[in-house]
Amino acid sequence: MTSFLLLLLTHEIHFNYQRPPTPTPFPTFFFFPRGNCVDSWSQTRGRGRQIPHGEIKLTNKSTMDSYQMQFFMLARIVEANNNESITMAVQEFEKLPKKDNYTELMDKANLPFLVDFNEAGELAASNESAKNLIREHRLLKSIKMNEEKQDIANNFYEALIAMYSKEEEIPERTLHLLLILLGVSDEVYIKLALRLLNDLDFTMEDYETAMDGVLALQDQFPEAEALIEKIQEMQRQMEIINELMEQEEGEGDDREIDDAQNQSFDDFEDIDEEDESFSSDDSGFDSDSEELFMEREEAERERARRLDNAIHEVSAKVLAESIRSGDQGLIVFGLATLKGVHLPLHILQKYEIVALILKHAVHCQQALELWVKISNLQKTGMANEEEQLFDFILEDIKGSSEVSDSMMDVLVSYLKN
Known part of the structure; x- marks a missing residue:
C-alpha cells in the first residue's frame, strides 16, 4: 500500500496495482454519499493513448447503473477540488439526458452540498461551471416539487384525519407543526394547516394559541375566516355552558341536566349499535377471492407508503x-x-x-x-456504494498504462479520507 500511495502522489503514468487476495478495508466518508456505477464517463474508445486532463475513461461492464455512475463520479471529482478537472468534468456531465430521476440522483450524490461547501462546512472555492450546474438542478427540483406539493398536502391531510379523527386529544406537537405551516410563504401549506385546524377537534386552549396566526391570514384565505367562525362559535358554546353551570342550584336544574345527559348517552348507545352492526358485517370479506384479498392488501400497503411519505x-x-x-x-x-x-x-x-x-x-x-x-x-x-465505486475504479484502471490527472485526483481523495 505504501508504494501504491507513492505512485499516486507522484502522479506516475504507469499504474500496475495488483488487487490483493483479501480486500483491504474500505475507507468511509463524512459527507459524500454517492453510488453505483458502470460504463464510461465519456465516449472515449481505446487504451494506450494519453487521456486528456479532466476526462475519466471507464470501460468495465458491471451490473450497476451506468447513468447513476456519472453523478457519483462527478461528486468525487468535485471533492478532489481541482478546478480545471471540475470544469471539464461538468462539461461532459452536461451532455447527459435529464431522466425522471435526475434531480433525485443529484441530491443522492450530495452534489449541491459538495459544490457549495467543503468537508469542514466552509464555503467551497468557486467553480462557475459547477455552480451553474447546481443552479439548474435547484430550478428543476423546485419545478418538480411545486408540481407534487398539492398531492403531498392532500395525503398529509388524509393521514392526520385518519390518525386523529377518533382521538380524544391531539398531541401538542401536531398543533406546533401546523402553527409553523401557518407562517410559511406557500399558500398550499397554509391552506393545509387551516383545513386541519378546522377539521380536527383541537381544544379551546389550542385554538386560542393559534388565533393570532389565523387572524393574520383572515383577509387572504377564506379557510381562515371559516376557522375564526368555528372558534367564535366554540367560545359562545363555552359561555353558555359556564352560565348553565352557575345556575345549577335546585333539583329541577339537576333533573334537566340528568335528562340531557341521559339523552346524550342514549344517542351514544345508538351510534355504538350502528357501528357494531357495520363492523360485524364481514360477509363481503368471506366471499372475497384470495386474489381480491391480495389486491386489497397491496392497495393498503401503497396507501400507507403514500401517507408516510x-x-x-x-x-x-x-x-x-x-x-x-x-x-x-x-x-x-x-x-x-x-x-x-x-x-x-x-x-x-x-x-x-x-x-x-x-x-x-x-x-x-x-x-x-x-x-x-x-x-x-x-x-x-452510503458506505457500500462508496466501496463499490472504489473497487470499480481500481478494476478499470488496473490494466491501463495511462491514468488521467482527474482519475488520479479521485484516487488521492479516497486515500485522504
Missing part, C-alpha cells in the same frame, strides 16, 4: 422553514416539534437540510447537533 415531506418542509428563518427560537421550536420523527436520508438531502444549517443556523447548538447526526447517517448509509 407525505408525513416525511411536510415534516422536512417544517424543518427547512424553521432553519431558513435564522431565528434561534423558531429553529429550536421546529426541532422540538419534530423530535422523534425519523426522516429518511433522501428526504433530508432533497430539502438540503445540512446546507440550510450551515447558511442560517450555525449559531444554534441544536442545529449543529443535527448536522452531525445527518453526517453520520450519510457516512454509514
Whole structure:
C-alpha cells in the first residue's frame, strides 16, 4: 500500500496495482454519499493513448447503473477540488439526458452540498461551471416539487384525519407543526394547516394559541375566516355552558341536566349499535377471492407508503422553514416539534437540510447537533456504494498504462479520507 500511495502522489503514468487476495478495508466518508456505477464517463474508445486532463475513461461492464455512475463520479471529482478537472468534468456531465430521476440522483450524490461547501462546512472555492450546474438542478427540483406539493398536502391531510379523527386529544406537537405551516410563504401549506385546524377537534386552549396566526391570514384565505367562525362559535358554546353551570342550584336544574345527559348517552348507545352492526358485517370479506384479498392488501400497503411519505415531506418542509428563518427560537421550536420523527436520508438531502444549517443556523447548538447526526447517517448509509465505486475504479484502471490527472485526483481523495 505504501508504494501504491507513492505512485499516486507522484502522479506516475504507469499504474500496475495488483488487487490483493483479501480486500483491504474500505475507507468511509463524512459527507459524500454517492453510488453505483458502470460504463464510461465519456465516449472515449481505446487504451494506450494519453487521456486528456479532466476526462475519466471507464470501460468495465458491471451490473450497476451506468447513468447513476456519472453523478457519483462527478461528486468525487468535485471533492478532489481541482478546478480545471471540475470544469471539464461538468462539461461532459452536461451532455447527459435529464431522466425522471435526475434531480433525485443529484441530491443522492450530495452534489449541491459538495459544490457549495467543503468537508469542514466552509464555503467551497468557486467553480462557475459547477455552480451553474447546481443552479439548474435547484430550478428543476423546485419545478418538480411545486408540481407534487398539492398531492403531498392532500395525503398529509388524509393521514392526520385518519390518525386523529377518533382521538380524544391531539398531541401538542401536531398543533406546533401546523402553527409553523401557518407562517410559511406557500399558500398550499397554509391552506393545509387551516383545513386541519378546522377539521380536527383541537381544544379551546389550542385554538386560542393559534388565533393570532389565523387572524393574520383572515383577509387572504377564506379557510381562515371559516376557522375564526368555528372558534367564535366554540367560545359562545363555552359561555353558555359556564352560565348553565352557575345556575345549577335546585333539583329541577339537576333533573334537566340528568335528562340531557341521559339523552346524550342514549344517542351514544345508538351510534355504538350502528357501528357494531357495520363492523360485524364481514360477509363481503368471506366471499372475497384470495386474489381480491391480495389486491386489497397491496392497495393498503401503497396507501400507507403514500401517507408516510407525505408525513416525511411536510415534516422536512417544517424543518427547512424553521432553519431558513435564522431565528434561534423558531429553529429550536421546529426541532422540538419534530423530535422523534425519523426522516429518511433522501428526504433530508432533497430539502438540503445540512446546507440550510450551515447558511442560517450555525449559531444554534441544536442545529449543529443535527448536522452531525445527518453526517453520520450519510457516512454509514452510503458506505457500500462508496466501496463499490472504489473497487470499480481500481478494476478499470488496473490494466491501463495511462491514468488521467482527474482519475488520479479521485484516487488521492479516497486515500485522504
